[in-house]
Amino acid sequence: VVPERQDRIIAAIRESGGRVTTARRALVSALVRADGHVTAEDLAETVQKDHPDVHLSTVYRSLDALEHIGVVDHVHLGHGRAVYHLADERHEHLVCEVCGRVQEVPDAIFEQLAAELLESYGFTIRPKHFAVLGSCRGCATRTPSQN
Amino acid sequence: VVPERQDRIIAAIRESGGRVTTARRALVSALVRADGHVTAEDLAETVQKDHPDVHLSTVYRSLDALEHIGVVDHVHLGHGRAVYHLADERHEHLVCEVCGRVQEVPDAIFEQLAAELLESYGFTIRPKHFAVLGSCRGCATRTPSQN
DNA sequence: ATCTTTGCAAACTTTTTGCACCAAT
DNA sequence: ATTGGTGCAAAAAGTTTGCAAAGAT
Helix, strand or coil, X not given: CCHHHHHHHHHXXXXXXXXXXXXXXXXXHHHHHCCCCEEHHHHHHHHHHHCCCCCHHHHXXXXXXXXXXXXXXXXXXXXXXXXXXXXXXXXXXXXXXXXXXXXXXXXXXXXXXXXXXXXXXXXXXXXHHECEEEECHHHCCCCCCCC | CCHHHHHHHHHHHHHCCCCCCHHXXXXXXXXXXXXXXXXXXXXXXXXXXXCCCCCHHHHHHHHHHHHXXXXXXXXXCCCCCEEEEECCCCEEEEEECCCCCEEEEEHHHHHHHHHHHHHHHCCEECHHHECEXXXXXXXXXXXXXXX
């Protein structure tokens, strides 16, 4: 178990004036146990194993609340659902358009790009918000399937 | 006018076995005249000025066809609509999360990152597919509004 | 007691699809 | 004459919202 992180998040909810409910406790637990790249629906399913009447809309609303207090971030990996993860996971996503696999890479890889965009364009990137699409090692020669 | 590009695209449609219809001609014209960053709905509106009964679904289907033959690409700039542009525009998008402004930067900026990801992870990026989010010069100090 | 959060159902937004008709080759 | 494209309406997919009831402080 990873109790510290959960407790820290629960505390953050309380500090922000939010209330700690069963649904939120379960959601935080699901987020901490998830390996990242989970959709709201994934999280809802996990939560619903123990608390079957927690509704998907509650998950969305709670994720929104957690995002507002900086605990959670979400990323659009392509078409369809967004994926959510804890904000303290400092990594980016590489999404293979051929096989669909998602790989995490350390944030540091983007530092050079960030510096260049800042110097040349005055643009400060917040890279976590979007994934980098392409093809992974095994799929490099094949054509990316349309998405 | 920019007739060469239109003609090249029309030819490409024909070469791919596709048919050159009024709707497609108008769509290609709208794409060429657009400054990039146009949604399917933007394009539909432009097309409908001259051809009011071209349906949004036709625009989607034609964009899809053009994307299949490599003429068009689309990008998700955040929540909501995707934006489409001609594939021969070699640039990326920087989207400011504060003021919403979209800035184009040359592809070359991403070469170093591409090389690093390829060497370290065997990952070949297709960067055009997603935008880089962050804050532009004027907005750098302000907090990005939640999106 | 108060004020937030919840469950539900329904709305909403963007994109896709089924189908019968039309049009390009 | 074929076969692919089109308009329309309706479905899908993902997310948001209004409301009254339930729950946390």
